[in-house]
Amino acid sequence: MTFNDTFLKACLKQEVDHTPVWYMRQAGRYQSEYREIRKKYSLLEICKIPELCAEVTILPVQQLGVDAAILFSDIMVPLGPMGVKYDIIENRGPVLETPYRTAEDIASLRALEPEEDLPYVLETIKILARELKVPLIGFTGAPFTLASYIVEGGPSRNYIRTKQLMYSHPEVWTSLMDKLADMIITYLRAQVDAGAKAVQIFDSWVGALSAQDYTKYVYPTMQRIFTELKDLPAPKIYFGVASGELLPLWSEYDTEVIGLDWRVTIPEGRKRVGEKFAIQGNLDPGTLLAPWPVLEEKAKQIIDQGLEKPGFVFNLGHGIFPEVPGDMLRRLTEFIHEYSASVIKNR
Numbered sequence: 001m002t003f004n005d006t007f008l009k010a011c012l013k014q015e016v017d018h019t020p021v022w023y024m025r026q027a028g029r030y031q032s033e034y035r036e037i038r039k040k041y042s043l044l045e046i047c048k049i050p051e052l053c054a055e056v057t058i059l060p061v062q063q064l065g066v067d068a069a070i071l072f073s074d075i076m077v078p079l080g081p082m083g084v085k086y087d088i089i090e091n092r093g094p095v096l097e098t099p100y101r102t103a104e105d106i107a108s109l110r111a112l113e114p115e116e117d118l119p120y121v122l123e124t125i126k127i128l129a130r131e132l133k134v135p136l137i138g139f140t141g142a143p144f145t146l147a148s149y150i151v152e153g154g155p156s157r158n159y160i161r162t163k164q165l166m167y168s169h170p171e172v173w174t175s176l177m178d179k180l181a182d183m184i185i186t187y188l189r190a191q192v193d194a195g196a197k198a199v200q201i202f203d204s205w206v207g208a209l210s211a212q213d214y215t216k217y218v219y220p221t222m223q224r225i226f227t228e229l230k231d232l233p234a235p236k237i238y239f240g241v242a243s244g245e246l247l248p249l250w251s252e253y254d255t256e257v258i259g260l261d262w263r264v265t266i267p268e269g270r271k272r273v274g275e276k277f278a279i280q281g282n283l284d285p286g287t288l289l290a291p292w293p294v295l296e297e298k299a300k301q302i303i304d305q306g307l308e309k310p311g312f313v314f315n316l317g318h319g320i321f322p323e324v325p326g327d328m329l330r331r332l333t334e335f336i337h338e339y340s341a342s343v344i345k346n347r
């Protein structure tokens with residue numbers, strides 16, 4: 001089988017013969033095989049065994065026929081070596097031993113050295129780069145989203161401690177954002193050096209901020225990340241949830257792809273963020289529990305809208321829920337490939 005680079009072409013707004021698709025959380029609890037593995041190993045244990053971690057990454061590619069693999073890991077993984085003590089609790093998410101809230105707490109975070117600190121991640125990527133016939137997507141959390149876990153000490157609804165730090169001690173906030181940006185730049189470079197062909201920066205919780213606060217407290221850090229990664233030989237995807245109001249602020253970023261959730265349509269997203277980017281998205285993951293005709297109709301609409309301009313990658317607006325039947329995802333993937341190929345061929 002030859003290498004399928006359709007996903008990379010779409011990221012770069014090049015011509016494709018079908019719309020490429022992958023799914024956030026395509027490896028996870030909706031798969032019986034994954035649940036079996038999780039009976040023996042914790043999520044973090046899986047990440048530390050390269051052969052197993054590569055297997056977990058490859059499984060959904062084989063089962064679903066998607067056009068890209070995403071490294072199996074978690075946004076918390078690089079924070080461990082920086083000094084953050086945490087665990088990932090099932091049905092809850094990452095929880096810290098103690099939150100980081102003072103200048104001293106944040107000063108204690110050390111710089112990440114990927115080769116020394118996370119050899120197992122890089123080894124996993126090397127295995128995957130050899131074995132996969134589709135591109136591997138590496139990833140990291142974005143500074144705001146990572147900061148929210150570090151400052152709150154766990155998942156949060158309102159991010160009040162994060163905002164409290166941001167508003168009360170802007171210089172401490174900036175030092176945290178700077179340290180996270182340094183980590184992100186180093187970590188993504190190491191992932192690409194090891195064989196990742198694209199990277200996604202997950203800013204899952206940044207939609208908690210107003211455009212004004214994003215501009216003041218997050219924009220300069222994101223801007224620096226994209227500027228410093230300008231020469232990265234891999235397309236970058238910046239993704240946020242409920243970030244519709246922030247899209248106009250992203251128009252100058254030096255990135256290739258913007259990931260949308262389902263709250264904003266693709267044409268509206270393109271209008272807000274500008275014509276420069278390829279777009280990834282944006283099926284509501286809740287639709288995966290709908291009857292097939294409903295799902296098909298929504299997928300069709302997204303493909304029609306996505307194909308209006310060059311540069312479109314089909315994805316969900318956020319991760320797959322554990323309740324989703326795997327068969328639904330396989331059928332959806334086939335439909336996306338066939339329907340998009342016919343639209344492209346007939347124009």
Ligand SMILES: Cc1c2[nH]c(c1CCC(=O)O)Cc1[nH]c(c(CCC(=O)O)c1C)Cc1[nH]c(c(CCC(=O)O)c1C)Cc1[nH]c(c(C)c1CCC(=O)O)C2
Nearest residue numbers: 024025026027028072073074075090091092093202204319
């Ligand atoms: C916010 C965030 C986290 N982790 C991640 C994000 C950004 C993406 C997003 O917004 O969903 C990123 C992530 N986490 C995981 C992956 C790789 C797998 C993939 O996408 O296929 C990726 C890309 C594995 C995981 N990370 C986690 C799981 C859940 C399954 C398990 O416990 O084995 C997986 C497959 C745990 C986790 N880790 C985190 C959360 C919120 C949870 C869910 C808690 C739960 O529902 O149990 C933090």
